[in-house]
Amino acid sequence: MSSIDIVEKSITLRSNGRDSLTCPCCGTESFMVPREKCIGTLDGRIYNLWTCLFCTAIINRDDIEASIRENSSISDQAESSHHFYDSSCLDESKIKKYIEGDQRIDFLIANYPEVPRGVFLDFGAGQGFAASSATKYFEKSIAFEISVENIFRIHHMLPNKDRVEITNDISEIEGFDVLFAFHVLEHIPDMLVVISNLIRRLNPGGALFFQVPLFRRDYLTRTHYTFMNSYACERLCEKLDLVVKGVWFDHDQDFITCIACQAVRNT
Ligand SMILES: [Zn+2]
Incomplete structure (x- = not known):
């Protein structure tokens, strides 16, 4: 998938209302794009990683959203x-x-x-x-x-x-x-x-x-x-x-x- 495809994908997600996460590093809204899903070496879990297009931080999306949702x-x-x-x-x-x-x-x-x-x-x-x-x-x-x-x-x-x-x-x-x-x-x-x-x-x-x-x-x-x-x-x-x-x-x-x-x- 090219970078253009990824940006287009992110636009689609935003239009679907799914891309609502504010970047925890720079505070920019609606600028997250999917990066990769990969297995953590320590625990064998699959991590859903996204990138902030503004600050380039990598976000552990599923866990951050679960933490916010469950206030845990x-x-x-x-x-x-x-x-x-x-x-x-x-x-x-x-x-x-x-x-x-x-x-x-x-x-x-x-x-x-x-x-x-x-x-x-x-x-x-x-x-x-x-x-x-x-x-x-x-x-x-x-x-x-x-x-x-x-x-x-x-x-x-x-x-x-x-x-x-x-x-x-x-x-x-x-x-x-x-x-x-x-x-x-x-x-x-x-x-x-x-x-x-x-x-x-x-x-x-x-x-x-x-x-x-x-x-x-x-x-x-x-x-x-x-x-x-x-x-x-x-x-x-x-x-x-x-x-x-x-x-x-x-x-x-x-x-x-x-x-x-x-x-x-x-x-
Ligand atoms: Zn950011």
Whole structure:
């Protein structure tokens, strides 16, 4: 099927009222075209993948629509996070070793040294390691996680624990200087809406620092809704009114990392 055929097919679908999904990455409506149906390597399921013609993100269409229809993403993520970030096997020496070896915040500072050093928000904090390691540079960290049991269990062992707050209530978080979201955005069905609401609370000069998986068949899971690439990251940041500082690729694991900052406005 040629590209022209695919575009024509998408027009037909739109006219049938089926192409109603808003792109979770760029917020564009009615611009989705079918890409392929393929089998996920991990679970053997068939995934119905579509592409946004505006931002080029790949959308796991059936699962994102089921999540929206059943309003199940929060419970699904809580369960998935609870198991994935199980902290019951961690002791103080393992935690210390992991956090000392965590170079993610050093990477942010190296590439955006001007970032204000007040509050660091670890969004989707898992075990809270990034929140803890960020206290090397920032006055305070907030670890937001839907399933907070894993962080509470090890909080007393986290370096600089007195400067690491834990919450599962996003509404109570006010201004912050960094929104850190590693392997989180792809799990949010209405990603642009959620991130836009957070970016409104980003302090002037603050940064969005995120990493997501690129599209690979072995990264297909029921709760990975969106696969971004370099162009899609730029369109997302554009929608958020952020300036992209850089985009990097992890070639071993096929991850993409982006740092974008909020322009300081003269009022
Ligand atoms: Zn899009």
